[in-house]
Amino acid sequence: MKELAAGVYVETAYQGANVGFISTEEGAVLVDAPMIPSEAWRWLRRVARISQSGLAFLINTDYHGDHVLGNSFFAASIIAHENTWRELKNHGDALLQRYIEEYKEKDPQVAADLAEARIALPEISILDGITLHKGSRTIEVLFLGGHTPGSIGVYVPDGRVLFAGDVVVTGRHPNLAQAQSQQWVEALARIRAMPVDIIVPGHGEPTDVSAIEPLILYIQEVRQRVRELYDGGASRREAVEKVRTAMIERYPVPVEEREIVATQIRASIERVYEEVRRGE
Ligand SMILES: [Zn+2]
Numbered sequence: 001m002k003e004l005a006a007g008v009y010v011e012t013a014y015q016g017a018n019v020g021f022i023s024t025e026e027g028a029v030l031v032d033a034p035m036i037p038s039e040a041w042r043w044l045r046r047v048a049r050i051s052q053s054g055l056a057f058l059i060n061t062d063y064h065g066d067h068v069l070g071n072s073f074f075a076a077s078i079i080a081h082e083n084t085w086r087e088l089k090n091h092g093d094a095l096l097q098r099y100i101e102e103y104k105e106k107d108p109q110v111a112a113d114l115a116e117a118r119i120a121l122p123e124i125s126i127l128d129g130i131t132l133h134k135g136s137r138t139i140e141v142l143f144l145g146g147h148t149p150g151s152i153g154v155y156v157p158d159g160r161v162l163f164a165g166d167v168v169v170t171g172r173h174p175n176l177a178q179a180q181s182q183q184w185v186e187a188l189a190r191i192r193a194m195p196v197d198i199i200v201p202g203h204g205e206p207t208d209v210s211a212i213e214p215l216i217l218y219i220q221e222v223r224q225r226v227r228e229l230y231d232g233g234a235s236r237r238e239a240v241e242k243v244r245t246a247m248i249e250r251y252p253v254p255v256e257e258r259e260i261v262a263t264q265i266r267a268s269i270e271r272v273y274e275e276v277r278r279g280e
Contacts, residue, residue, distance in 0.1 A: 003161025061165025146184025
């Protein structure tokens with residue numbers, strides 16, 4: 001766990017997404033929850049040791065399992081975007097079930113622990129944003145979009161820290177499988193203009209605004225390549241093959257993750273192909 005600014009913490013070592021919290025005199029404001037139950041319990045203990053006044057809020061930066069599966073382990077009001085609330089209300093149980101099945105082979109103990117979890121829905125849903133005033137701190141929750149229709153950021157002005165969720169990732173391919181790619185580029189441009197010293201990505205090590213430009217270029221390049229292939233009459237499968245070959249070496253991928261990453265990049269390109277086909 002690292003303290004990025006006074007009372008602003010991040011942990012990048014758990015499975016799944018990064019998690020963080022902002023300490024206030026009126027409780028901790030958590031950003032995402034560890035997806036593995038044993039890690040969620042450990043995180044809860046670590047937060048409790050620093051934040052003597054309990055938990056205030058838990059903010060989900062999007063509706064993907066690696067951000068929300070641990071929700072039920074934290075006794076805090078959950079804040080998320082309206083689209084995250086809707087996605088979890090309609091498909092949350094199926095999401096949890098999918099993870100339980102996946103872990104039955106990978107790690108039966110995790111599967112058994114997950115079977116005791118439940119999908120805790122956000123109590124407070126937002127559209128454009130909301131400002132939290134807790135103790136002497138102000139925390140801004142703002143809609144970003146792009147990565148998913150429910151992607152939000154958590155901005156701590158007095159520490160100049162932005163938790164960007166998966167809208168920013170470092171050292172790995174951005175996941176466009178459910179993206180609106182143009183909106184994503186716009187969200188990144190907005191982040192670049194914010195008074196921010198530290199950006200906490202959804203995955204990877206904390207960074208700063210220098211991480212933004214490469215992401216914009218990556219997304220624009222995928223859009224450009226897919227558009228050219230589509231205009232040239234390429235099928236979706238042809239586009240996937242060609243663009244994946246062009247993009248896969250952009251980030252180092254450990255051998256054991258090659259298959260997962262290749263699948264994810266395929267889903268990203270298919271999504272962009274669909275956008276192009278619809279004229280977006
Ligand atoms: Zn995500």
